[in-house]
Amino acid sequence: MTETVAIRDLGVGDVDALLALYQQLNEGDAPPPPESVRAAFTHPGLRHFGLFDGDTLVATCNLAVIPNLTRGGRSYGVIENVVTREDRRNRGHGQAVIRHAIDQAWAMGAYKVLLTTSRQDPAVWAFYERCGFDPGDKRAFVIRRN
Template sequence: MTAEAAIRDLGAGDADALLALYQHLNAGDAPPSPEAVRAVFAHAGLRHFGLFVGDALVASCNLAVLPNLTRGGRSHGVIENVVTHADRRGRGHGQAVIRHAIAQAWAAGCYKVVLTTSRKDPAVWAFYERCGFDGGDKRAFVIRRPAG
């Protein structure tokens, strides 16, 4: 990662830049409504982190800290929407923003952090393992809302 890179929390004022970056995650995604953007950034327990090089947002992820009644009532974290601009990959930006999110989860008292991916590429899995995740620790199951 370059020395001029900085990570910070994103707010509603960063929504346009974040939505543009998300095109490198899910190209062609329909944009959310302004109301949805406001609701997401106002949601307690959900934080978005952005890594900037100069004024450009080049990597991001979000962290949801979820309350819990097991494990002594300690929260757990869920990292989602990990993305690095296609032109900036391979420079450590993605790892840096993930490591930042993990540090924030530990600071919030989480006992674990979970990350899931729909990517089937073993290189993506290896990337997450380099970030410290254990791909064999848990198994995730997904159900999607039916169309209609």
């Protein structure tokens, strides 16, 4: 990474760059309606992080910190929508933005952070393990609405 790299919270002004990056995550996704954009950036406990190199959004993820009534009332975090620009991968940007999200979860009192992926590529799984995630700790189950 270069000296111009910075990680910060994203806001509504970053939506175009974020949605362009999301096309590399889920190619062909329809753009969200304006009310979904507003909801995503005003929802309490949900934060979007972006790693910038200069003015270019290079990597992103979001973090939801969820209140909890177990574990002494400590919240937990969920990281989703992790993506790094295809032309900037394997340079530490994705790991840096994930590490930032984890640090923010700890700062918000979370006792654990979860991350799931639908990618079936062992290299992607190894990437998340290098970020500190334990693939044997929990098992995720998913149901999708048709």
